[in-house]
């Protein structure tokens with residue numbers, strides 16, 4: 001094949017790279033774009049029952065403006081980015097039995113745990129590469145167990161390791177390094193008569209980097225419930241805005257896959273195309289945001305997993321439809337220059353966007369609608385579980401000093417523009 005044949009493709013690629021369509025994972029956590037997140041949070045207010053809607057309407061500007069705080073916070077802590085997605089297909093095939101729906105179970109499975117002996121031998125004891133996991137036991141079966149326990153394989157009681165893990169390893173979740181003292185190890189394994197003495201141990205979390213979205217949501221849900229119980233107005237507002245963001249993200253199919261920007265299928269740029277470009281073009285004029293009433297969520301854990309799996313079920317369509325269009329519509333009809341404020345940018349042409357939008361038969365609209373309904377339901381559920389406090393009684397005071405400081409700090413880190421955590425997706 002001649003170089004000239006590839007020239008148009010190469011030029012296009014250079015363009016895309018130059019303007020940032022070939023963007024990184026870090027830029028992609030802004031599901032729905034700032035516009036979409038704000039719109040979704042705002043509309044969720046109107047799903048609420050009479051006892052709640054007055055309070056939320058009064059603070060609708062806050063709920064709207066702060067819909068994007070979690071994205072801004074990615075500049076302040078490395079633990080933030082992973083809350084916005086889950087690369088569920090990284091871990092295996094549908095129906096993803098290899099991804100436990102309990103966070104501790106997921107971490108137990110995919111955290112590598114090493115013990116270092118006094119002779120400085122490193123023994124890899126736990127983690128899916130060296131064990132087989134069953135509901136009742138973990139079969140340790142590689143070199144590590146041989147060196148440590150002097151056996152070719154050993155069936156370790158699952159619950160026993162899980163309890164140890166939770167107390168001594170998961171408890172370090174927000175530390176930079178996960179370390180365990182040799183003494184703790186020696187005591188814990190004593191009854192299994194290890195051949196060597198442990199000097200220390202450490203663990204590496206291989207799970208979280210691929211996203212923890214459905215595990216984080218019930219945590220935030222619980223915090224919001226507590227805020228209602230405490231009748232803490234600032235907390236209620238902050239957490240309402242934030243859970244809105246995370247729920248919005250969970251509704252985006254491309255937030256549930258390792259191929260989050262089409263980079264594995266030669267569709268780089270599809271992330272922003274689906275979640276920002278389409279809503280910006282069509283949401284205000286064509287989408288219907290009256291989505292009915294908030295509903296009580298019986299089991300938040302299951303519920304948020306269902307949301308993620310539902311999003312994931314649309315993934316094939318998101319990718320395949322764009323693929324088909326990109327192969328039938330000429331390249332120069334796919335990308336157009338458009339004026340944005342002062343700059344001219346290369347983006348998907350309106351007609352191309354229209355074709356994608358129509359071929360998906362309202363998928364973006366219905367995911368936005370589902371996000372709105374879910375957010376209202378999350379707020380409503382937290383309020384009900386808190387015993388339906390009278391929101392009229394909440395004092396209308398200003399944000400307290402700590403809250404103002406926190407926002408200011410996040411805002412300035414956001415403006416400085418350096419995200420903590422990995423700088424590329426994988």
Ligand SMILES: [Zn+2]
Nearest residue numbers: 029030031084
């Ligand atoms: Zn996000």
